[in-house]
Amino acid sequence: MIFKKIKSPILRYLLIAILSVFLFFILFIGSIQIGLWGSLPSKKELSNLEYQKASEVYAADSTLIGKYYLFDRQPIAFEEFPENLLDALIAIEDERFYTHSGVDYPSLMRVAFKSILMQDQSSGGGSTITQQLAKNLYPREERKKTNIAVDKIKEMFIASRLEDLYSKEELLYHYLNTVSFGDNTFGVESASLKFFNKKAKNLNTEEAAVLVGMLKATYGYNPRVFPENSLKRRNLVLQAMQKNNYLSEKQKDSLTALPLKLDYKEFNYNDGLAPYFREEVRKQLLAWSATQKENGQEYNIYTSGLKIYTTLDYKMQQLAEEAMVAHLTVLQKDFEKSYGKNAPWLTNKKLLDKLLKRTSAYKRLKKNGLSEGQILDSLSIKRKMMLADWESEKTVEASTLDSLQHYLKYLNTGSLGIDPTSGAVKTWIGGVNFKYFKYDHISQSKRQVGSTFKPIVYTAALENGLAPCTYFSAQEVAYENLKGWSPSNSGNKDEAYLNYSMEQALSNSVNTVAVKVLEEVGVLKVIRQANKMGILEKLPSEPSLALGTGEIKITELAGAYASFVNNSKPVTPYLIQTISNSKDSILETFKPKVAEVEAFSSETRQTMIEMMKETINSGTASRLRDTYNLPNAIAGKTGTTQNNKDAWFVGVTPKLVHITWVGLDNHELGFKSTSLGQGANAALPMFALLMQKLNKDKEFNAITKAQFETPSDKVLENLSCDPIKKDGFLKRLFKNPEKKKTKKFKSN
Known part of the structure; x- marks a missing residue:
């Protein structure tokens, strides 16, 4: 044998050791390939890649207002990736992407040499984009050092199979739609919307470089958390682009000199525009999805990538929320001042005890066997907690009882605006702060409606x-x-x-x-x-x-009032226009629900509008003219319930019916005086401020300049x-x- 011909025993043993290691390595790789370390995905499985996609909620003008997801991912077509993004990715992550077949062996050898022989920890991982895609699709389950080699080799096999199945463009498509940007954000479209509030196709070069730079360390290079690190990494990406001839030196220098600019917009469940509306859409979508099938299975609103187009008027909702904040900030101060030191949330021990016993903290302590005194002592202990008011959120030293008293005093609201001809919801404010008050006063609440x-x-x-x-x-x-x-x-x-x-x-x-x-x-x-x-x-x-002792939902009241300007036919308010799948194929279209039969005669309709116009011109809602100087065609009605617990205002225009309720969540509390708590003072201003804002914007002329129908001579005579x-x-x-x-x- 060849080993006997080698006279030096040291050389002979060294050669045997090298061959043994080589043989072991071959057997090790073979064992991974045949699945002894866990099965590898087959080519058939890899040829049908499916990953979870966030469902998107759009306003009527197609502005994205929210998402429902387990993983925030919005796949887009390859054609929507801007060239500067692709150039940045190739330049910094895999400059030989278009020439290798899944594994870049020169790069791998370089990394092995630097890491093993030179102990250079900054040498990188040597993974190609295709290998990174393999890791994105099949995340490593354990982070133990003993598994790193197995995982790396697995990813090389998967990468090789992916290269056999897909073109380079298709690989980039899958990679950029699956790669993580941290904070449960996956894919470049979701990242672009989050950090720059724009679609990926609209990214400029320096923005694309910021996102690509994050891929090395999604937290360490997060531009919101570590802007200086992100800026340095962005400039390194731009330098790599210049080195690979994607940018000229002049372009690189010009872009490097630019500051880091973000337009951060997180699609948070609690925050953002119209959170109560989005929650109601979610509930209705869940009910819808339970009756639908996709390839024999139900649609999942968190993973199926649905696109929900709603009736919400994005700009009007913004203005309505601004009007709500402006009015209730002032009203809250007046409300607290009216009670002074004798406020019931401070002095009504019976009420406080009753509400305290409803808290989860009380129930937990009671279940643990504590006496009443021990429970009260425990709930009176102060600790650091976050309390919110109209100004901000503050970390303070407070007890559970303090927190209860703090939120008990807050006025709340339910405010709804609809198109009276169809019932399409234009604005929806279910409460003052979705993070702290989840109860929706439009979809869930039924209150006495008073004089409305x-x-x-x-x-x-x-x-x-x-x-x-x-x-x-x-x-x-x-x-x-x-x-x-x-x-x-x-x-x-x-x-x-x-x-x-x-x-x-x-x-x-x-x-x-x-x-x-x-x-x-x-x-x-x-x-x-x-x-x-x-x-x-x-x-x-x-x-x-x-x-008005009857308890009615705002949605029903709005639909009823719509009949006064909709040919005597009531409507049912609706929120969703269409639902599409991830490929933009329409799955469901929702039609307006307008009553087929008139609820009353046209003469009655005209007469009622004239009577409710007088409410605005000279009656209980005359401050719309005197104080807010609104010139619009408006009819309406104020409402106040017993003990000033509910304040209402219904504003009716030819193209908009708007209802506002203001009160406290707890039915046992009300306004101290009628002058403060009457509908004309507590509820009407939200409509008035909104109309003032609409009047200033020509975009809403179709609503603000609309006129009521001219009443017949008979109607005018009957009112004379x-x-x-x-x-x-x-x-x-x-x-x-x-x-x-x-x-x-x-x-x-």
Whole structure:
């Protein structure tokens, strides 16, 4: 044998050792190839690459407003990768990409020499883009040193198979759509949107270099966290581009001198535009996806890459949120000031104890067997926590009780704007802060609607033959068969001498007249009219219904009011227009839900609009004209519930119906005074401020300059009467305004 011919035993043993190592290495590689260290993906599996894709939510103008995902990834076509991005990637990561077949052996030898012999830890890994793609598709399960060699060789085999199956362009397509940029962000499109708020195809060269630079260390070169490191790495990428002739030296120098500029926009569940709207879309999408199939399986809204196009008006939503913040910031201060040191969230021990027992912290301690005293002591211990107000989020020393008191006092809101002809949602504000108040006051809440229900009562009256110039006395009545129940007005005593036309009574929201109108029409007929107008909630079959004691969702109330400007037909507000798959094929189109049958006559419709216009021009909502100087065609209604717990305003224009509710989450708390908590003061300004903003933008002219239909001569004639008639001299002489009239409520 050859070994016997070698006379030197040292040389002979050395040769045997080298051959043994070589043979071991060959056997080791072979064992990996046949799957002894875990199976390798077959060519068939690799030829059908599928990876999880984020679903995207778009506003009506196709602006991306949110995502649903497990991994934030938005695959895009190869044609959407800008050339500067591809050049930067090749230059810094794999300059021989177009010539090797998956493994760059010269680079591998260089890295091995530097790492093993010269102990240079900065020599890099020697992995090609194709090998990195293999690692992206099949992440390493363990990080132990003993597995590194196995993983590397596995990736080389996978890379070789990928090169056999795909063109270089296709490999780049898969790589750039799967590579991680940290923070659960995958693929260059998602990274581009996050760091620069633009699509990848619009990246300029220095921005592309920033993203490519991150690939070496997604955290260490994160431009938001470590801007100086990112800038240095970006400039190194630009230098590599110049070295590989993708940039001239002059271009490289010019770009290197530029500062690092980000437009960071994280698609966070809690933050961003319209979080309550996005959550409601998510809920509706989950219900939809449960009934759909994709290749025999349900669509997964977190992984299927769906594209959801909604009805939301992006710019109007921005303005609505600005109006909400501007108004409630001031109102919150006035609210707290009105109570002073005697605020119920500070002094109402019974209420605080009840709410404290509902907290998860209390329930956990109770379950652990602590006594009541021990629990209260524990929940009174101060620790560092984050508390938010209208100014900012602050880390403070506070207890669970402190936190409860802090958030208990906050006013909340539900505000919805829809297109009255279709029900398409234009704006949706379900609360003041989604991070801290998850409860949506549009989709989840049902509150008493107060005087905003009165237009439905008056609509029923007109439909049942009462003329708009029918007069009703404003005198307070005690109803004997209702345990002496006696609805009152907020006016002066002399109001007992006044007789209001229906138009004037509605515009000034006279409670005593509303109940009398309801009595004249009949409770059941009013409920039937409400049903015709799309209100399906169970309403109280009692006289107090006239004052809005029924609890109704904002969506139903909006749909009902839409009928006044939609040919007497109510609508059902809807949020989603279309759902497409990741390849832009439409899976579902959602059509407007408009009632087929008119809820009332065109004469009633015109009459009600004229009556509600008076609410704006001279009634309870006249501050829209006097204070906010709005010239628009507006009808509407204010509303305030008992003990000032709910403030409402409904604004109706020919092209927009907008409803606002303001109050506290806890039903036991309300405004201290009617002047502060009435709908005209607490809710109306949100609509007013929004309309002011819309008026300044020509983009909304179709809404702000729209006019109501001209009422017929008959309608105008029917409304042509004195708004108020005063009792005659003799009647006033023998009437005591302080004495309530007593009678039985007439049931029809």
